[in-house]
Amino acid sequence: MPAVAETLNTVESLTQSSYKWGFETDIEMDLAPKGLSEDTIRLISARKEEPDWLLAWRLKAYAAWQTMQAPGWGKIGHPPIDFQDVHYYAAPKKKPGPKSLDEVDPELLAVYEKLGIPLKERAMLAGVEVPDGGEADGRDGRPQIAVDAVFDSVSVATTFRSTLAKAGVIFCPISEAVREHPDLVRQYLGSVVPAADNFYAALNSAVFTDGSFVFIPKGVKCPMELSTYFRINAKNTGQFERTLIIAEDGASVSYLEGCTAPMRDENQLHAAVVELVAMDDASIKYSTVQNWYPGDANGKGGIYNFVTKRGACRGARSKISWTQVETGSAITWKYPSCILQGEGSVGEFYSVAVTNNHQQADTGTKMLHIGRNTRSTIVAKTISAGRSDSTYRGLVRVMPKASGARNFTQCDSLLIGDQCGAHTVPYIENRNMTAKTEHEATTSKISEDQLFYCRSRGLSEEDAVGMIVNGFCKDVLKELPMEFAVEAQKLLQVSLEGSVG
């Protein structure tokens, strides 16, 4: 049997077993009734003890959403989504704060363990009180990472808060920020992605439940990586998180989100909004390792992932860098974008999108050059296997005032087998004579030569594929924070276990 056919078989046999995050957790839940209405929104807002302005904002978004249609331009297909068949709020039931790990719901701890969160952070995530200063020891020599865990609709806990507070950094659940820092939230929420920006953003604005809030004040370099783990657990729930990151003049931060979900036969909806704001000389590095459940080998189940991510480079010389490794979800629809307004501001997009079996991904970026001498770089690696379909969709728009703007775009597709598809849809609109855009695109297959070469050196088929795929993605993986690059490499290998040609 030629390697291609054999590999495809191996992929089929492995996929069902290879999603090791597919566990379900039996935790007592506080669940809103199914369905979407003004009442649902009032209930969410009340549960979160929100101020009136936010409720009004949500209701306005809902009114807008009702007049909107789901976008039809993506190269994705799915049956119509019944928005009334979804729970819009699900929260683990609150119990009095535990004193030690022994008092914590073991199910919750098991979840953290499976998510790969280190023990000390697991304790903090579970709300175990840590004596002051105790959170900041780095004895095990690992780089410190502050973690926020969002479980269905609520943020469960955030670690390292006092260390961060000493540096003036705010890192907390957005629902808490609404209470504790209302002026900041009110100033920035919806300022990058307006409530009625698009169908899924409007839905998110109406019903968002939690997410992370990050504020880095003037001149502060965030002393550690910030990270949020998202987890959809409850049945028939949607997850609508909202993330807002603000870096004031000269501030910088690196933030990573990871996400997983149980294996379920029905599709689940995830519609998030992420807004980034970078002022003069500020820089935000936003990395994603997206590993939502992709559905089984026959295309049953999996997360519908409709996400709006946008960063505003408002200040001069500001920089926003998106890095994403997208291996999960039945459907991925997301285009992390940069609005390059500040003079000399820089936008970057580094992406690896892997699809296998029946997964569909339509992902890319938008770089909007408004200010002078703005620069953007796009490196998109698309890997398709099985019967999956993957599209890179990118827009580079240079406005008339963006003199001296530069864009470089590199799109590479790697096909594994001959039943998958990869498409590249680059739009370039240049309205300034002095601006330069460059676009390069390649499509290749993993060759039998490469596979055989690796295997003749003793590598198993999986390792050989992993090696070649990781080589293909290297330009993107090297943009990830060190600790996550390794995790991402393993994830790529698991997602493609067995595949190639």
Add this chain to the structure above:
Amino acid sequence: MSAFLSIAGLHASIDDNGTRKPILNGVDLDVPAGEVHAIMGPNGSGKSTLSYVLAGREDYEVTAGTALFKGEDLLAMEPDARAAAGVFLAFQAPVELPGVNNANFLRTAVNAVRRARGEAEMDSMQFLKAARAQARALSMPEDLLKRNVNVGFSGGEKKRNEVLQMALLGPSLAILDETDSGLDIDALRIVAEGVKALRSPSFSALVITHHQRLLDYLVPDRVHVMARGRILRSGGPELAHQLEAQGYAGFLAEAA
């Protein structure tokens, strides 16, 4: 007692745009343990094909015959299992792996093989030390370890990189497919030293070459002439000299 490597009646073909094209037409060859054998023969006679079939390349279909290695059915094994069992093929045209760091590739390979052989894996310090020492012995610039596998390597650098892999993987059967082609005179001597260094009663080599020079260094125990997918003639080292002097025409005519 079966030989170390024992090939009998081996036929193999390739799918050439829908038609089956036979390339090996009954190869018989025995290589006892501890010996170095040379295979010579005109272009297109099937030498590389034989080496691929022995290493387990799947696009060649074996239609008849056997190949036993240390008494085991080599043809039934996966390519990586053959590597673990001790087979190493130095490619005539080494393959480029874009984005794959050479040292990392080598270490992964070495550890995969060590694991399969039940030996302890090497950590990165141990490995780098061993790899650097070998690279030095082969007069390879150290930066070749840091670069991507074979990408942008010169012809000679690719060949040396094959020999480096051989040295680190420690095979018991090395098949060198024209490893001497494209090497400068010094490199040729170094490569020959590399093979000699492995010589032992439990190591054999099958050296495919067009040139006498490598054989002058290695002094093979046997020389085989391959043509039209078969071994036409076998003899001692003097056979190579005869070929060098007379060319293949005589042999081919004799066989026809």
